[in-house]
Amino acid sequence: MMNSNDLAYIDENLRIIRERCAEAADKYRSPDDNIRIMAVTKTVAPEAVNHAVELGIDLLGENRVQEYLSKADFYDKSAEVQFIGHLQTNKVKYIINSVSMIQSVDSLKLGQEISRLAVKDGRTMDILCEVNIGGEDSKSGIAPSELKELMDGLSELEGIRIRGLMTIPPPSDSDIFLGRMKELYDSISSGYKGLDTLSMGMTHDYAEAIRYGSTLVRIGTGLFGARDYSR
Numbered sequence: 570m571m572n573s574n575d576l577a578y579i580d581e582n583l584r585i586i587r588e589r590c591a592e593a594a595d596k597y598r599s600p601d602d603n604i605r606i607m608a609v610t611k612t613v614a615p616e617a618v619n620h621a622v623e624l625g626i627d628l629l630g631e632n633r634v635q636e637y638l639s640k641a642d643f644y645d646k647s648a649e650v651q652f653i654g655h656l657q658t659n660k661v662k663y664i665i666n667s668v669s670m671i672q673s674v675d676s677l678k679l680g681q682e683i684s685r686l687a688v689k690d691g692r693t694m695d696i697l698c699e700v701n702i703g704g705e706d707s708k709s710g711i712a713p714s715e716l717k718e719l720m721d722g723l724s725e726l727e728g729i730r731i732r733g734l735m736t737i738p739p740p741s742d743s744d745i746f747l748g749r750m751k752e753l754y755d756s757i758s759s760g761y762k763g764l765d766t767l768s769m770g771m772t773h774d775y776a777e778a779i780r781y782g783s784t785l786v787r788i789g790t791g792l793f794g795a796r797d798y799s800r
């Protein structure tokens with residue numbers, strides 16, 4: 570069993586993250602801008618996740634359906650959970666009842682399945698469209714040139730509400746792509762009601778992402794340390 574002494578590195582990491590976020594927000598954003606910090610939990614033991622929640626983290630990001638299902642019972646339920654990983658249509662049913670948002674919608678087909686299940690359950694699911702801003706073959710997400718068509722299609726569906734955009738920019742030149750994402754977000758914002766979320770910024774670029782208008786930074790390594798995929 571871990572005790573909170575073993576987890577003290579998380580206190581220190583979170584202190585640094587909060588400080589850097591506040592610095593970037595002071596410098597580049599208006600005082601009433603809300604910027605949320607999400608703790609990304611992949612490969613992290615539930616004890617460590619719960620320790621972050623005790624320290625005030627109120628938003629968790631899950632990547633993998635299987636891993637999430639195996640850990641969810643052990644989580645402190647006071648934090649909100651959002652899904653941020655690539656999601657296969659046939660897996661939506663496993664997560665839709667326990668997450669408050671699906672950030673990784675990049676096809677109409679996925680949106681249709683979320684809509685179908687949400688309507689069946691009499692609820693509305695918040696979603697973000699994931700954009701492949703760097704046009705990388707290895708990444709999921711919709712191409713910027715196809716975003717409007719996707720959003721128009723999703724807007725017709727019942728039981729889902731588009732709240733904004735999410736992206737993972739290429740690790741090199743990330744500031745160029747963060748800037749492009751902000752432009753894209755601003756350019757579509759006038760056309761759709763209720764957009765309030767631009768989810769971008771990870772451990773290596775969260776301060777930059779705040780500079781470019783992020784409202785939600787997703788941090789794994791910087792909070793919990795390097796991931797151990799062997800466990």
Ligand SMILES: *Cc1c(COP(=O)(O)O)cnc(C)c1O
Pocket residue numbers: 609611632653654737771772773787788789790791
């Ligand atoms: C893993 C992951 C993160 C966090 O990445 P770090 O570099 O560890 O901060 C953020 N967003 C998504 C979608 C991820 O898969």
